[in-house]
Amino acid sequence: MIADGAIPIVPRGVRLHQDRARNRWVLLAPEKTIALDQIGYAILSEVDNRSEFGEIVSRLASKYEAPVEQIRPDVAGFINTLAARRILEVI
Amino acid sequence: MTQVPPPMAMLAELTHRCPLSCPYCSNPLELEARSRELTTEQWLRVFREAADLGVLQLHLSGGEPATRRDLVDLVKGAREAGLYTNLITSGIGLTRARLDELDAAGLDHIQLSLQGMDAETADRIGGYRGGFERKMQVAGWIKDIGFPLTLNCVLHRQNLHQLPRAIEMAVEMGARRIEVAIVQFYGWAMLNRNALMPTREQAREAEMIVAEARERLKGTLVIDFVPADYHGDYPKRCMNGWGSVGLNITPEGTVLPCHAAQTIKHLEFWSVADRSLSEVWYDSPAFNAYRGTDWMKEPCRSCEHKLKDLGGCRCQALAISGDPAAADPVCVKSPDHGKLQEMAMQFSDGESDELTYRTPA
Ligand code: SF4
Ligand code: SF4
Numbered sequence: 001m002i003a004d005g006a007i008p009i010v011p012r013g014v015r016l017h018q019d020r021a022r023n024r025w026v027l028l029a030p031e032k033t034i035a036l037d038q039i040g041y042a043i044l045s046e047v048d049n050r051s052e053f054g055e056i057v058s059r060l061a062s063k064y065e066a067p068v069e070q071i072r073p074d075v076a077g078f079i080n081t082l083a084a085r086r087i088l089e090v091i
Numbered sequence: 092m093t094q095v096p097p098p099m100a101m102l103a104e105l106t107h108r109c110p111l112s113c114p115y116c117s118n119p120l121e122l123e124a125r126s127r128e129l130t131t132e133q134w135l136r137v138f139r140e141a142a143d144l145g146v147l148q149l150h151l152s153g154g155e156p157a158t159r160r161d162l163v164d165l166v167k168g169a170r171e172a173g174l175y176t177n178l179i180t181s182g183i184g185l186t187r188a189r190l191d192e193l194d195a196a197g198l199d200h201i202q203l204s205l206q207g208m209d210a211e212t213a214d215r216i217g218g219y220r221g222g223f224e225r226k227m228q229v230a231g232w233i234k235d236i237g238f239p240l241t242l243n244c245v246l247h248r249q250n251l252h253q254l255p256r257a258i259e260m261a262v263e264m265g266a267r268r269i270e271v272a273i274v275q276f277y278g279w280a281m282l283n284r285n286a287l288m289p290t291r292e293q294a295r296e297a298e299m300i301v302a303e304a305r306e307r308l309k310g311t312l313v314i315d316f317v318p319a320d321y322h323g324d325y326p327k328r329c330m331n332g333w334g335s336v337g338l339n340i341t342p343e344g345t346v347l348p349c350h351a352a353q354t355i356k357h358l359e360f361w362s363v364a365d366r367s368l369s370e371v372w373y374d375s376p377a378f379n380a381y382r383g384t385d386w387m388k389e390p391c392r393s394c395e396h397k398l399k400d401l402g403g404c405r406c407q408a409l410a411i412s413g414d415p416a417a418a419d420p421v422c423v424k425s426p427d428h429g430k431l432q433e434m435a436m437q438f439s440d441g442e443s444d445e446l447t448y449r450t451p452a
Contacts, residue, residue: 013238
């Protein structure tokens, strides 16, 4: 789980990139290219290195009209998986 | 043939020149002279074509890329083209001022190679006195500026015992990743096989050290480990599939499906000096030679693993079995599997630790 007050960070060396040749969004990181589905892209678009995890979850919840409690674990899982690979940071 | 996907990654060997002379250097035995290198304008055109074609990641390599005086302009052009730009360097030739310029040019990531984990070993292996000290200084600047850093270390019989120290150093330098690869045998390394081949026990110990460190450093350091395939039962997919994910460009512009591909003498390689990158990727005979599975012979042709490993490495098949369309001899189904194992065993018993250094370009 991630505390509501924690801030997910896209660290230096990682960037969101529009992959025009393949018509999708990707996350470019050292030696890695991570293809994003719509959900992954939606989450990362909210990570602005300022917003707290709780705010990100509630913004996504209202945008996609889904209950906060339902999406919180999915968003946390996505962020934690990337953090374990040192692609995102949570501070 | 099924449709050819666009490439994801490109390795640009900007030059073969290098102040170091590592005895396992993956550059070919016949090095290109500076006078034949592509110009700044040519490289910039190739970067733009690569991005249009679908390449996302660009690795600037060599030789030592920092020996190119136009390195900063090349990085700038690559970023403008939209490429993720990674510099693969020994650190020699980088000053603080140059690193600041690279930072301003938008360099995304640095991969710093380690020849050994102390000055004595590193300078002996790299054949360059004072190299280790210089590298440590460069690592400090990289950390100050905040470049994301990956350490990169080729392990062999003479430095494998220093693996735990390499991992410690990566943490000290603030690296996010370390890549450790057991030496692969072609080119210069093949000349030095008797002095470099690790024993099976050493290779196994390295695997255990990596497994332990991965657990302990979860979330701090990512460890990528490329084991010695001579000691395995099935080959690895080479380059993630011939002509399907990546490409290499040599200093004078020849486009290769993998850096050792020129050892396969009958292949016809095309160059970006006189063609577009897209033409080379989709139409050149060398790229089409081993795409897909149609070129396979037995035992690969009827093997259930064929889509998984694509028959392994073509260059290794040529080197050991004399036929680039044979199964990679790492595979237990290859008739030359025994021969390969025996060779590996003999090399690791090599009596001498004497090294043959690569020559200057
Ligand atoms: S392996 Fe060593 S000699 Fe070869 S390019 Fe790299 S640093 Fe230079
Ligand atoms: S026989 Fe060929 S395809 Fe099958 S595992 Fe061996 S190398 Fe791979």
